[in-house]
Amino acid sequence: GRAGAEGSINAGGCNFNSFLRRTVRFVGVHVFGLCATALVTDVIQLATGYHAPFFLTVCKPNYTLLGTPCDANPYITQDICSGTDKHAILSARKTFPSQHATLSAFAAVYVSVSP
Secondary structure (H helix, E strand, O other), rough: OOOOOOOOOEEEEEEEOOOOOOOOHHHHHHHHHHHHHHHHHHHHHHHHOOOOHHHHHHHHOOOOOHOOOOOOOOOOOOEEEEEOOHHHHHHHHHOOOOOHHHHHHHHHHHHHOOO
16 A cells, blocks of 8 residues: 555445545534534524514514503513414524524635645
């Protein structure tokens, strides 16, 4: 063989060449990084709680549900959404940072840094 070249690995009767091993390692680390980035982004989205511009449309808040005027209690701590589409309400509550933007940024940095 050549000096410095990686050889094949024999594991359980199967031969794996170095290209296949490097490809699986590259894809595996990338998928793990994407999952970790998605998890961190979800946590940040839930912590910040910025609403999308269409939040009031899907939430349809019922301000009279509280039974107190806004002058007496300016902070609403209960869920007053009367909308029926719970998935749309949840997605309207999670807008910053963008999931697509963070995953795209991770992919770009990973591809540019990886050997």
